[in-house]
Amino acid sequence: QTTTTPAVGGGDVRLTGISKRYGTFTAVHPLDLTVPQGSFFALLGASGCGKTTTLRMIAGLEEPTQGTVHLGDQDVTRLPPYRRPVNTVFQSYALFPHLDVFENVAFGLRRRGIKNVKQQVAEMLELVQLGRQARRKPHQLSGGQQQRVAVARALINHPEVLLLDEPLGALDLKLRRQMQLELKRIQTEVGITFIHVTHDQEEAMTMADTVAVMNAGRVEQLGTPTDLYENPRTAFVAGFLGTSNLVPARVTARRGEELVLTAGGATLVLPAARCTVPAPAGAAVLAGVRPEKITLTHADDAAGIPEGRNRITGRIADAGFLGVSTQYVVDSPVCPGFEVYAQNIDRDPRLVPGAEVVAHWSPAHTFGLDAAQD
Numbered sequence: 001q002t003t004t005t006p007a008v009g010g011g012d013v014r015l016t017g018i019s020k021r022y023g024t025f026t027a028v029h030p031l032d033l034t035v036p037q038g039s040f041f042a043l044l045g046a047s048g049c050g051k052t053t054t055l056r057m058i059a060g061l062e063e064p065t066q067g068t069v070h071l072g073d074q075d076v077t078r079l080p081p082y083r084r085p086v087n088t089v090f091q092s093y094a095l096f097p098h099l100d101v102f103e104n105v106a107f108g109l110r111r112r113g114i115k116n117v118k119q120q121v122a123e124m125l126e127l128v129q130l131g132r133q134a135r136r137k138p139h140q141l142s143g144g145q146q147q148r149v150a151v152a153r154a155l156i157n158h159p160e161v162l163l164l165d166e167p168l169g170a171l172d173l174k175l176r177r178q179m180q181l182e183l184k185r186i187q188t189e190v191g192i193t194f195i196h197v198t199h200d201q202e203e204a205m206t207m208a209d210t211v212a213v214m215n216a217g218r219v220e221q222l223g224t225p226t227d228l229y230e231n232p233r234t235a236f237v238a239g240f241l242g243t244s245n246l247v248p249a250r251v252t253a254r255r256g257e258e259l260v261l262t263a264g265g266a267t268l269v270l271p272a273a274r275c276t277v278p279a280p281a282g283a284a285v286l287a288g289v290r291p292e293k294i295t296l297t298h299a300d301d302a303a304g305i306p307e308g309r310n311r312i313t314g315r316i317a318d319a320g321f322l323g324v325s326t327q328y329v330v331d332s333p334v335c336p337g338f339e340v341y342a343q344n345i346d347r348d349p350r351l352v353p354g355a356e357v358v359a360h361w362s363p364a365h366t367f368g369l370d371a372a373q374d
């Protein structure tokens, strides 16, 4: 049981119209974003999308070209980093190599002139499960342990917000997974806001309550991991979070709460509420479906497929065994050049490359996106 006291007060992190230009290049377009107090928030995006710049503007390490940063009611836009109740953990950890674990963590307290640091440091080391490594130097620790020291050191002064800039980037995959859960546990325990920058969608989905997907200096979509996965609003988000099949289609009619589409001769049905663009008859849309929602049936058994399913016929081009599932690539003549990735746990031995198949799924699992953007 740790007695680490969570920072009180604080409040939401609020970015208002914040932007960053370097010369003529805009790294972050004017952005409004609220990070609720006590949440685990992830900024997710590919390299160069502006996530680190956004984080650095919250830290005060980068001055915004325009806009403001508030912590609760306080406008901190003009405050230097050390006057903000915010601390950052970097990928490089930046530990002092000549100091042991205890002294690395104690550093922030000593710098503030606090003398009796023993209990606070011990509690913090307990929190990150490094109580027994207190007297080791950084080079005597594993990557994961060094990372925990960096987290303990950043938390010792009880910031209201902890910023994490690709903190797990240097770790191998297995350790990364462990540390993801570990950081989540620490965040839950201390109860302060964590803002985590990553390019790894799985990492963001595992850890965060809310994820902001960034693309080319803008937040493309904001939501819970489940919401982003199930209701992506753009082709970019659909493709960035997992795999999506996006079938170019055209609206033929609206039938009550459903849109009827035609795609290279196949008829697909989509709940109108799941289409992100106005879709009058004739409009071009992308009909999306996640690979795990699709069932593959051998063409010989097509008569047994229940009525009302969306279906695309084709031929298996490739089958990759993944252990619990198999990933199929289906080339479909109705959608030239289009592939369906389907995972199937009840493997039919006839489902091998060359087999004629029907890929089918429920209309409810179909989402519609603007065909004009990509």
Ligand code: ATP
Pocket (backbone or CB within 6 Å): 022, 025, 026, 027, 045, 046, 047, 048, 049, 050, 051, 052, 053, 054, 199
């Ligand atoms: P990464 O994951 O690679 O760190 P990122 O999404 O965090 O990427 P940023 O570091 O925020 O991206 O950078 C956004 C864009 O701004 C990039 O194109 C980068 O080259 C540019 N940029 C960042 N800092 C500067 C700078 N000091 N001067 C000019 N351009 C910069």
